[in-house]
Amino acid sequence: MTPRAIWLHLRVPFSFFLLPVFTFALSQSPRPDWVRAGLVLVIIHLLLYPASNAYNSYFDKDEGSIGILEAPPAVDKALFNVAWVLDVVALVLGIWVGWWFVAYLLIYGFISKAYSHPAIRLKKYPLISWVIVSMFQGGFTYIMTLQAINGLPIADVFRVKPLLAGLLCTLNLLAVYPITQVYQHEEDARRGDLTMSRLLGVRGTFLNAIFFFMLSLTGFYVYFNGKVVFWLLPLCLLPGILFFLGWFRRVAKDVNQADFRSAMRMTLxxxxxLNIFFLILLFLRFSESVGIKIN
Structure with missing residues (x-):
């Protein structure tokens, strides 16, 4: 494989779609260590996630659109080796952050490999893979990010508010994850993978997204105790909501409209x-120190 082909399969820009979990944890951090925060950001989004993408691409050998790749290049053993190198580098750097973070990296790495490895291939089991991927990319990553960037005792993140925040991250993934599979039905069928989106069907995938998005939005209202700041969330999400509704209307008339580019626009x-909303929360948290407060 050429270096460019390997780079494409790392799908580093796709990490942006998972960045809201990190920015949410940062916005809720009581005493963030900014050096640790920067290192955690690099390890998760530039090493752990790309390693997972490369490993799964090697075993999937997709010919149709995946992630942000409309036409993925052919893969060989070089991609497999790069995935392991990135994993090892992530673990070595993770030692500096802390052993709980290293444990997170090991567990996440194992789960991501089980997703596509032919010996286990969680991807074949729609409900299990949907729940596990949403939980680990959502709540599990939130809890460990919050612990890592604040250097908190592990018991401090297993309290009601952090657990509720982690649940909200998981609900968001339960809504969005099948949407990222909605254009891959033919490719997944060819490999014999019954993904959650295939199980739900195209229209069912959209209805699932609506249900879990509304559940998530209700959860955020509870999390913020109905304060004014909550209403910034639907405002920040409004462009995505309008696009989704328009897309769903087109798909209801023609399922072929559930295509790669629309899914990527929706995810973007x-x-x-979400990132804008959580960065606003982060700004507001710091502005309180100079007497600015929104209730």
């Missing part, structure tokens, strides 16, 4: 909206 708008 959703990720952008």
């Amino acid at each position: 708008l959703s990720g952008l909206g």
Whole structure:
């Protein structure tokens, strides 16, 4: 494989779609260590996630669109080796962050490998893979990010508010994850993978997203105790909501409209909206120190 082909399969820009979990944890951090925060960001988004993408691409050998790749290059053993190198580097750097973080990296790495490895291939089991991927990319990553960037005792992150925040991250993934599979039905069928989106069907995938998004939004209202700041969330998500509704209307008339580019636009708008909201929360947290407060 050429270096460019390997780079494409790392799908580093796709990490942006998962960045809201990190920015949410940062915005809720009581005493963040900014050096640790920067290192955690690099390890998760530039090493752990790309290693997972490369490993899964090696075993999937996709010929159709995946992630942000509309036409993925052919893969060989070089991609497999790069995935392991990135994993090892992530673990070595993770030691500096802390042993709980190393344990997180090991567990996440094992789960991500089980997703596509032919010996286990969680991807074949729609409900199990949907729940596990959403939980580990959502709540589990939130809890460990919060612990790592604040250097908290592990018991401190297993309290009601952090656990509720982790649940909200998981609900978001339960909504969005099948949407990222909605254009891959033919490719997944060819490999014999019954993904959650295939199980739900195209229209069912959209209805699932609506249900879990509404559940997540209700959860955020509870999390913020109905304060004014909550209403910034639907405002930040409005472009994505409008696009989703328009897309769903087109898909209801023609399922072929559930295509790669629309799914990527939807995911981008959703990720952008959430990141903007959590960065606003981070700004507000710091502005309180100079007497600015929104109730």
